[in-house]
Amino acid sequence: MKRILVTGATGFIGRHCLDPLEKKGYEIHAVSSRSILEDGKKNIFWYQVDLMNFLQVEDLITKVRPSHLLHLAWYTVPGKYWTSLENLKWVQASINLLKTFGENGGQRVLIAGTCAEYDWRYGYCSETITPLAPKSLYGICKHSLQLIVSAFAKQTGISAAWGRIFFTFGPHEHPDRIFPYVILSLLKNQVAHCTDGKQVRDFLYVEDVAEALVEILDSSLSGPINIASGNPIRLRDLIYKIAEKLKKEDLVKFGSIATPQDEPPFIVGDIHRLKNELGWKPKYDLEKAIEKTIEWWKNR
Numbered sequence: 240m241k242r243i244l245v246t247g248a249t250g251f252i253g254r255h256c257l258d259p260l261e262k263k264g265y266e267i268h269a270v271s272s273r274s275i276l277e278d279g280k281k282n283i284f285w286y287q288v289d290l291m292n293f294l295q296v297e298d299l300i301t302k303v304r305p306s307h308l309l310h311l312a313w314y315t316v317p318g319k320y321w322t323s324l325e326n327l328k329w330v331q332a333s334i335n336l337l338k339t340f341g342e343n344g345g346q347r348v349l350i351a352g353t354c355a356e357y358d359w360r361y362g363y364c365s366e367t368i369t370p371l372a373p374k375s376l377y378g379i380c381k382h383s384l385q386l387i388v389s390a391f392a393k394q395t396g397i398s399a400a401w402g403r404i405f406f407t408f409g410p411h412e413h414p415d416r417i418f419p420y421v422i423l424s425l426l427k428n429q430v431a432h433c434t435d436g437k438q439v440r441d442f443l444y445v446e447d448v449a450e451a452l453v454e455i456l457d458s459s460l461s462g463p464i465n466i467a468s469g470n471p472i473r474l475r476d477l478i479y480k481i482a483e484k485l486k487k488e489d490l491v492k493f494g495s496i497a498t499p500q501d502e503p504p505f506i507v508g509d510i511h512r513l514k515n516e517l518g519w520k521p522k523y524d525l526e527k528a529i530e531k532t533i534e535w536w537k538n539r
């Protein structure tokens with residue numbers, strides 16, 4: 240049986256990866272720094288481990304001896320993670336995790352990267368064409384780790400892929416992020432203060448992100464792979480779709496918050512590898528994904 244270690248398994252994306260992994264027949268060993276989600280599923284074993292504690296990591300991996308590793312854990316507090324020095328700690332922790340995984344018979348690894356690794360001045364982000372020139376500490380640390388993972392894989396023979404995740408939304412997202420903020424404001428009949436919303440972005444529903452990660456992991460694809468929709472949309476149009484579905488258009492105030500001067504006007508992912516090499520496509524269109532997200536927040 241394929242045995243996988245999943246870090247960040249209670250996180251926004253990680254929790255959505257568990258069902259697809261189970262359907263693929265993996266024996267899942269799920270790691271979280273938080274309290275454990277005991278769900279009673281026989282193929283999921285839970286561990287509360289501090290990935291910064293190298294002894295705990297070594298004990299876990301020597302006990303589990305996973306054949307596969309899906310590493311999603313990182314510091315992601317909204318408004319802080321771009322510049323936080325915690326990013327440096329996560330590079331160290333990730334290198335230790337990867338090294339220990341390799342020393343204990345690990346065969347295949349997929350690590351979550353970010354579109355922030357690209358030079359956003361180019362707007363259209365392709366794995367093979369767009370320069371990699373991250374400006375934030377977060378992006379620099381992720382890209383530095385990607386280079387290390389690539390060199391490690393080449394030297395050891397481990398199969399390694401790197402998922403460059405773009406903009407994600409859906410259930411369990413942090414309430415301070417833009418989608419939950421707008422939805423919750425409107426559900427409470429409060430004004431949702433927004434920028435002018437003219438930024439163009441590439442959004443993908445979290446369940447589709449998780450499915451894409453699992454499909455990449457279960458394949459033999461190596462190197463960086465964009466995880467995105469490939470469809471540009473103005474942030475303003477997305478927010479308005481939410482307001483329309485809640486019939487609260489009058490509560491959205493565009494332009495009441497200044498757009499940061501360094502805000503990139505256009506960021507979209509090239510999904511050639513995801514679509515053509517992997518044969519993957521999302522299950523949800525944007526309309527359905529927004530409806531599911533709104534419904535989840537309503538039930539909260």
